[in-house]
Amino acid sequence: xxxxxxxxxxxxxxxxxxxxxxxxxxxxxxxxxxxxxxxxxxxxxxxxxxxxxxxxxxxxxxxxxxxxxxxxxxxxxxxxxxxxxxxxxxxxxxxxxxxxxxxxxxxxxxxxxxxxxxxxxxxxxxxxxxxxxxxxxxxxxxxxxxxxxxxxxxxxxxxxxxxxxxxxxxxxxxxxxxxxxxxxxxxxxxxxxxxxxxxxxxxxxxxxxxxxxxxxxxxxxxxxxxxxxxxxxxxxxxxxxxxxxxxxxxxxxxxxxxxxxxxxxxxxxxxxxxxxxxxxxxxxxxxxxxxxxxxxxxxxxxxxxxxxxxxxxxxxxxxxxxxxxxxxxxxxxxxxxxxxxxxxxxxxxxxxxxxxxxxxxxxxxxxxxxxxxxxxxxxxxxxxxxxxxxxxxxxxxxxxxxxxxxxxxxxxxxxxxxxxxxxxxxxxxxxxxxxxxxxxxxxxxxxxxxxxxxxxxxxxxxxxxxxxxxxxxxxxxxxxxxxxxxxxxxxxxxxxxxxxxxxxxxxxxxxxxxxxxxxxxxxxxxxxxxxxxxxxxxxxxxxxxxxxxxxxxxxxxxxxxxxxxxxxxxxxxxxxxxxxxxxxx
Amino acid sequence: xxxxxxxxxxxxxxxxxxxxxxxxxxxxxxxxxxxxxxxxxxxxxxxxxxxxxxxxxxxxxxxxxxxxxxxxxxxxxxxxxxxxxxxxxxxxxxxxxxxxxxxxxxxxxxxxxxxxxxxxxxxxxxxxxxxxxxxxxxxxxxxxxxxxxxxxxxxxxxxxxxxxxxxxxxxxxxxxxxxxxxxxxxxxxxx
Numbered sequence: 049x050x051x052x053x054x055x056x057x058x059x060x061x062x063x064x065x066x067x068x069x070x071x072x073x074x075x076x077x078x079x080x081x082x083x084x085x086x087x088x089x090x091x092x093x094x095x096x097x098x099x100x101x102x103x104x105x106x107x108x109x110x111x112x113x114x115x116x117x118x119x120x121x122x123x124x125x126x127x128x129x130x131x132x133x134x135x136x137x138x139x140x141x142x143x144x145x146x147x148x149x150x151x152x153x154x155x156x157x158x159x160x161x162x163x164x165x166x167x168x169x170x171x172x173x174x175x176x177x178x179x180x181x182x183x184x185x186x187x188x189x190x191x192x193x194x195x196x197x198x199x200x201x202x203x204x205x206x207x208x209x210x211x212x213x214x215x216x217x218x219x220x221x222x223x224x225x226x227x228x229x230x231x232x233x234x235x236x237x238x239x240x241x242x243x244x245x246x247x248x249x250x251x252x253x254x255x256x257x258x259x260x261x262x263x264x265x266x267x268x269x270x271x272x273x274x275x276x277x278x279x280x281x282x283x284x285x286x287x288x289x290x291x292x293x294x295x296x297x298x299x300x301x302x303x304x305x306x307x308x309x310x311x312x313x314x315x316x317x318x319x320x321x322x323x324x325x326x327x328x329x330x331x332x333x334x335x336x337x338x339x340x341x342x343x344x345x346x347x348x349x350x351x352x353x354x355x356x357x358x359x360x361x362x363x364x365x366x367x368x369x370x371x372x373x374x375x376x377x378x379x380x381x382x383x384x385x386x387x388x389x390x391x392x393x394x395x396x397x398x399x400x401x402x403x404x405x406x407x408x409x410x411x412x413x414x415x416x417x418x419x420x421x422x423x424x425x426x427x428x429x430x431x432x433x434x435x436x437x438x439x440x441x442x443x444x445x446x447x448x449x450x451x452x453x454x455x456x457x458x459x460x461x462x463x464x465x466x467x468x469x470x471x472x473x474x475x476x477x478x479x480x481x482x483x484x485x486x487x488x489x490x491x492x493x494x495x496x497x498x499x500x501x502x503x504x505x506x507x508x509x510x511x512x513x514x515x516x517x518x519x520x521x522x523x524x525x526x527x528x529x530x531x532x533x534x535x536x537x538x539x540x541x542x543x544x545x546x547x548x549x550x551x552x553x554x555x556x557x558x559x560x561x562x563x564x565x566x567x568x569x570x571x572x573x574x575x576x577x578x579x580x581x582x583x584x585x586x587x588x589x590x591x592x593x594x595x596x597x598x599x600x601x602x603x604x605x606x607x608x609x610x611x612x613x614x615x616x617x618x619x620x621x622x623x624x625x626x627x628x629x630x631x632x633x
Numbered sequence: 634x635x636x637x638x639x640x641x642x643x644x645x646x647x648x649x650x651x652x653x654x655x656x657x658x659x660x661x662x663x664x665x666x667x668x669x670x671x672x673x674x675x676x677x678x679x680x681x682x683x684x685x686x687x688x689x690x691x692x693x694x695x696x697x698x699x700x701x702x703x704x705x706x707x708x709x710x711x712x713x714x715x716x717x718x719x720x721x722x723x724x725x726x727x728x729x730x731x732x733x734x735x736x737x738x739x740x741x742x743x744x745x746x747x748x749x750x751x752x753x754x755x756x757x758x759x760x761x762x763x764x765x766x767x768x769x770x771x772x773x774x775x776x777x778x779x780x781x782x783x784x785x786x787x788x789x790x791x792x793x794x795x796x797x798x799x800x801x802x803x804x805x806x807x808x809x810x811x812x813x814x815x816x817x818x819x820x821x822x823x824x
Contacts, residue, residue, distance in 0.1 A: 167655065171655065171658060171659060176708075176709040176710075177655075179655075196709060229712060230650075230708075231709045352707070354703040354704055358700065
């Protein structure tokens with residue numbers, strides 16, 4: 049077989065069904081072999097319109113299915129475009145294998161056409177990477193790449209394929225098993241530590257479960273639910289952990305962190321036992337570290353030992369896979385449980401309910417101007433019985449989605465957390481829909497974010513993906529505007545997106561139904577129309593440009609100094625005047 | 634031993650890695666990515682040609698080094714990491730030094746070289762080139778002593794270090810490594 053055929057065969061052996069990609073000269077031999085795979089219906093290729101989008105789609109595919117996402121792009125600029133997606137996958141622990149083309153081995157280092165130091169450039173933003181220098185190494189490298197991507201803390205693995213290697217003839221021998229002497233992730237947690245954790249949980253008076261994306265990677269949602277219900281522990285999720293615990297469950301406190309609800313953050317900082325599972329104590333969650341959770345003893349369950357005790361003290365560290373560790377923890381809990389925690393737990397929940405009543409998540413409703421939170425709430429309400437998959441982009445709309453869209457199942461929420469990559473949302477929605485053609489997929493985007501990868505609308509049409517794409521259009525880079533408003537004395541610069549295409553018309557130009565809503569009364573009917581439409585829809589929601597995302601923990605501030613809503617009670621005429629400017633084209 | 638975690642110290646770390654291209658880049662990238670300079674780095678094959686050993690000397694706080702060591706463990710190609718700083722260890726560097734040696738000073742230079750057990754590896758009418766091997770303090774001392782004579786050029790290798798006794802990379806680790814490799818071969822240290 050040629051290297052290219054070995055490539056296709058290896059992907060088949062790994063159970064790959066879809067590749068997101070964009071061809072180019074260096075990678076043509078691989079595409080030529082893919083041509084046959086496509087005809088034999090062994091693999092599906094989704095053509096992105098920009099390489100970063102191919103990477104993001106692969107990430108979302110991985111998040112939604114739990115399988116390794118795969119993308120294939122050519123050399124040089126394609127690889128450098130892909131870097132954003134690789135860095136995003138690394139920070140958010142998404143298992144993907146990215147194949148890039150490379151100039152023939154004898155031309156490497158010669159400044160050839162479309163040559164770049166792919167491996168060098170991607171080294172720091174991948175879990176591991178390879179340059180294939182011999183066709184004999186190709187199959188073992190691919191096997192290793194998939195293993196590394198999906199095991200331990202998942203992450204992106206990059207494989208660079210020189211063109212001559214793809215053309216060379218070689219024997220195809222797919223290794224049954226591989227063993228990396230230098231890489232052996234711990235799966236089972238230390239039983240002694242787990243028992244210690246169980247005892248601590250039973251003794252705690254004000255425990256909190258703080259869960260992140262790791263729970264989703266480990267498919268540990270059932271074990272988590274069991275744990276929470278066993279000891280009636282309040283559960284809060286990071287942005288990446290949304291869906292790990294049902295949002296509408298009585299024990300759920302919703303999202304915590306910089307834009308978490310006041311009562312959620314307050315409960316967290318008053319805890320005496322913080323049980324962190326698959327979360328990494330990111331600075332967006334903790335705010336000022338020395339002021340966070342002052343009384344807490346910390347249990348940290350994580351598969352990555354470098355995450356533990358990295359930013360914050362941990363009394364009971366447990367390295368292991370969340371599913372395995374939680375299963376064992378639940379067993380220990382049931383064994384040791386004597387019900388002595390019930391009384392203090394009752395008091396804890398009373399306190400939390402009081403906090404919730406004191407400052408619930410809220411926004412000022414309006415009949416004159418569309419509030420972005422309302423757009424998201426309505427979407428959540430209208431689709432709650434359908435368990436949709438929600439993909440968001442980055443910005444204020446993302447935070448509002450985290451606050452107001454109720455997600456009840458894992459792998460139904462796709463967002464760019466750690467890297468905060470604008471332009472992520474649309475390709476991610478594409479990846480999610482390709483992964484689950486049976487599901488309703490909603491893309492919540494900002495107007496700034498949408499413009500970063502709007503060319504992918506062609507992919508939506510080509511692949512016939514019935515996405516419901518909502519642009520929360522506030523004519524600005526909303527989050528940046530908010531920061532300039534709050535911290536830079538309203539010295540607005542570089543945030544004005546009032547010069548823009550007519551998004552609804554743009555959608556039509558791509559071949560997608562384009563809708564617009566400019567009044568609050570139009571929001572629900574527009575959503576209903578979009579949801580009823582059998583094909584893809586893009587909705588331009590003209591929302592209040594002045595609306596900011598609250599509560600907010602200012603950067604570097606202590607969580608307890610969270611800023612609640614801006615005290616703003618506007619006269620209806622003012623809202624009307626602002627609304628009048630938003631009647632589109 | 635109460636250690637001030639924020640005090641900057643010099644750390645010596647030995648790392649066993651897969652002997653493949655790119656590993657050096659990844660390891661040094663870990664340090665440079667955090668803005669930490671590597672004072673010296675040496676790397677070479679061990680007795681097992683598939684395994685290389687790196688010795689890195691870097692200046693950082695205890696907290697940072699702990700994180701760096703953890704991150705090093707995380708790298709796919711890193712087999713084992715040992716922080717030798719607080720362990721009993723032997724370290725050596727080599728220095729090649731060319732010093733100006735006019736007729737008046739030639740004898741004195743030879744005497745200094747003799748004291749430090751340095752070898753003369755090159756001679757010209759106006760200079761000597763010395764080769765010196767020793768620990769850090771010995772190397773620094775001879776450089777200081779020869780400075781007044783006019784040092785023309787200096788080349789220093791990085792530090793290499795090996796633990797004393799059988800505490801680190803013990804027999805148990807050795808056997809484990811051998812089992813992993815499937816063949817009874819030593820991996821670059823006294824068997």
